[in-house]
Amino acid sequence: MHELSIALGIVKIAEDETAKAKAKKVTKIELEIGVLAGVEIDSLNFVWESAVKSTVLENAEKQINIIEAKGKCIDCETEFSMKNIYDICPKCNSNFKGILKGKELRVKAIEVI
Amino acid sequence: MCGTCGCGSDTNGPVILKPGEHKHSHDEHYHHHDEHTHSHEEHHHHHNDGHTHEHSHKHKVLEIEQDILQNNQVLAARNKGYFEAKNIFALNMVSSPGSGKTSILERTLANLKDTIPFYVIEGDQQTLNDANRIDALNIPVIQINTGKGCHLESDMVYEAVKKLEMKNDAILMIENVGNLVCPSMFDLGESKRVVIISTTEGEDKPIKYPDMFLTSDICIINKIDLLPYVNIDVEKLKNYALQVNPNLQFFEISATTGEGMDEWYKWLKSNI
Numbered sequence: 001m002h003e004l005s006i007a008l009g010i011v012k013i014a015e016d017e018t019a020k021a022k023a024k025k026v027t028k029i030e031l032e033i034g035v036l037a038g039v040e041i042d043s044l045n046f047v048w049e050s051a052v053k054s055t056v057l058e059n060a061e062k063q064i065n066i067i068e069a070k071g072k073c074i075d076c077e078t079e080f081s082m083k084n085i086y087d088i089c090p091k092c093n094s095n096f097k098g099i100l101k102g103k104e105l106r107v108k109a110i111e112v113i
Numbered sequence: 114m115c116g117t118c119g120c121g122s123d124t125n126g127p128v129i130l131k132p133g134e135h136k137h138s139h140d141e142h143y144h145h146h147d148e149h150t151h152s153h154e155e156h157h158h159h160h161n162d163g164h165t166h167e168h169s170h171k172h173k174v175l176e177i178e179q180d181i182l183q184n185n186q187v188l189a190a191r192n193k194g195y196f197e198a199k200n201i202f203a204l205n206m207v208s209s210p211g212s213g214k215t216s217i218l219e220r221t222l223a224n225l226k227d228t229i230p231f232y233v234i235e236g237d238q239q240t241l242n243d244a245n246r247i248d249a250l251n252i253p254v255i256q257i258n259t260g261k262g263c264h265l266e267s268d269m270v271y272e273a274v275k276k277l278e279m280k281n282d283a284i285l286m287i288e289n290v291g292n293l294v295c296p297s298m299f300d301l302g303e304s305k306r307v308v309i310i311s312t313t314e315g316e317d318k319p320i321k322y323p324d325m326f327l328t329s330d331i332c333i334i335n336k337i338d339l340l341p342y343v344n345i346d347v348e349k350l351k352n353y354a355l356q357v358n359p360n361l362q363f364f365e366i367s368a369t370t371g372e373g374m375d376e377w378y379k380w381l382k383s384n385i
Contacts, residue, residue, distance in 0.1 A: 002263060002299070005264075005266070005299075009181040010181055013179050013181065021175055038297065084323065086319075086353075086356050086357040095355060095356050095357075095359040105180065106177075106181055107181060108176070109176045110175050111172050111175075112172070112174075112175060
């Protein structure tokens, strides 16, 4: 259940940034999570409430932007959309690819008061 | 609440111990969220009466763009720099429970300890059992008990490494918590990540748990002495693993009989 560690990482970032901005609390937080990031959104939602309790994020609206994954074949340079991390190039069946996007796991923005 | 143990207080946090040490010293408790839990009380009270705030404060959007695992990565980089400066080859050993991580360690240490200095960090939810097995070989070892936590994080390794007081030119084996999912996301600062799979597991495990195979450099296939008795096609297993990570390097071994261990030893020696 590493989603709890992830949630607490988010809390730490929000706490630090809120303090830096001399704000009181977060009203909205925007997250970017790639489909290949290894995070189950359901699990993250499940632990969210207990992770944010008594922090600046308590009662904040949470918006998760899911980022679709894209790979680029190293052998034939075809760009293709990915569902799984082990997807092969649809054109030449090569296993060698770079992941262009879909591994994101970040706090994009917070709205504070 | 603590992310590593899921507990609400610091009494269940990760515990970092040497064999023979006792658990009840509070100094040994290790809890990186302490400061936060204390400071929240204050925040909370300010907001109980929301009305005046609504009018007197403007909403402000802060563009942060910060990686959520950044904290772990920063400390991992610190560990890595320390290992490199001391010429310590650090391995992060990951696998599901029961694939033979500790047995591989035991055999490797017993055979090589006279030629290479070794250090070991053991990660488990509970008990000093694994550390005691390593300690029996007279190898310096630290046990990290993660409590309810499912993986090691770089700050735990950082604390454990401080206790180890390692000499230069050595190999550090970090045995992660047996779990093929969570440890894949947490860089410990290791030089190489080694994933272990045994012949009693399914050959499609690499695509069932792809993240771990993707982030590993080495794949050890253990328990090859059992091949006559189990239904597994090793070539198929390797092909699945290569589909996930074409750069994986394989060792086929048996920690019980010692078969195939020489190649593994050769690789270890070539890295120091």
